[in-house]
Amino acid sequence: MSVDVFARFPGAVVTDEAEEEFRGRIRDHLATDPAPPFDRNDPDASLPPTLAWHGRLAAAGYALPVSPPEYGGRLRSLGEQLVQVEEMAAVGANSSVNLVGVAMLTPLLLALGTEEQKQTWLPPVARGEHLWCQLFSEPEAGSDLFGMRTTAVPDGDVLVVNGQKIWSSTADHADFGLMLARTEPGSTGRRGIGCFVVDMRSPGVTVRPIRQLGGPAEFAEVFFDDVRVPRGNVVGELGDGALAALRVLASERSGLSMASYAGLAAQFEDLVRLAPPGGGRYRAELLALWEALAVQRLGAIRQASAPPGDEPPLGAAAAGKLAVGTINVQFNELRARLLGPRAFAFPDDDRDVAAISERIVSSLALSLGGGTHQMQRNAIAEGLLGMPRG
């Protein structure tokens, strides 16, 4: 259903004729080459066909990364980007499994990468050939990202990396990681950090998947033991990785906002169908969720259409991520109430209810991944309200 639920709300669907034409074309394409099913519980079986399908999307002119064609991507208006994620979500197509490559690495390299880095790493992302992971969080440095202890000590033309990362989504399947580490051991805070690319098959990299309450092992711990990384893999200035990190965080939060909004909008009619006809006593809650999603759509447009500046738009990105994370929890909490015991007690072979149940259990994840709600509030306070750091 996607954007169709907003059809009678003038203003919520802000698209021009070119975007509507694009919607028709991508709808046709998605009908001609349907997306393979994506089962988060079974990444071994799901990832290869999904990435191959992303490659076919690119070949057909609907590449996921927003980047110039010479890097395998496609330059699209913001409205077209929104239309694409909405239409993909409406048919259950996974658009975010390579979020790190598509929505974090790509804008980072377009802003700070060398020509060689762009030519090497961007086209395989668009073609679905390389899966990327993000190696930022550490056991003692999640919200306090710049409390990281992993080191990457320069030694001639390499960096020697030692330490541990955690919560790295899809790290056990990833080809490359976008990583932060201290290039000046002993430095503190934002100084002396490097942002660089690691080949996940390098000697000394050990990945241990972490199994979650909801079932899948979507993320992993990653250990680095004297891993040698070419100096040419550093993005931007060696000790200036904090700036790169803030850019990545802003892109990550914007990407999560847009993809999560589209996913929830696509599931809204299913939610309504679980309620009694007319909504019954859930009517007001359903309407409040619909309204929140419509506002989120406008927010996604506004946030992503902000002119690029020197400073990463952390406050605006935080506002979008906080809002969609809150809607996600409310949406799934209502879904659990509407389903009742069926949400958690169902036959083993009922894959549809299993998928819904997994969504309910994992709905809090969006309030943590990409930065917790508290950290988004801090970013809004400082970035949008001009309040001093607490």
Ligand SMILES: Cc1cc2nc3c(=O)[nH]c(=O)nc-3n(C[C@H](O)[C@H](O)[C@H](O)COP(=O)(O)OP(=O)(O)OC[C@H]3O[C@@H](n4cnc5c(N)ncnc54)[C@H](O)[C@@H]3O)c2cc1C
């Ligand atoms: C689904 C998912 C996917 C993820 N994927 C990745 C990934 O691919 N790569 C990666 O590097 N990381 C990833 N993460 C990790 C994520 O970024 C961290 O979990 C997050 O930043 C919080 O860090 P933490 O878990 O160490 O919690 P902590 O930082 O220990 O926070 C604990 C609590 O204290 C609060 N708190 C901490 N500091 C403050 C403060 N200054 N002000 C107010 N409250 C504060 C937090 O909000 C939280 O409630 C993922 C997490 C999830 C849930």
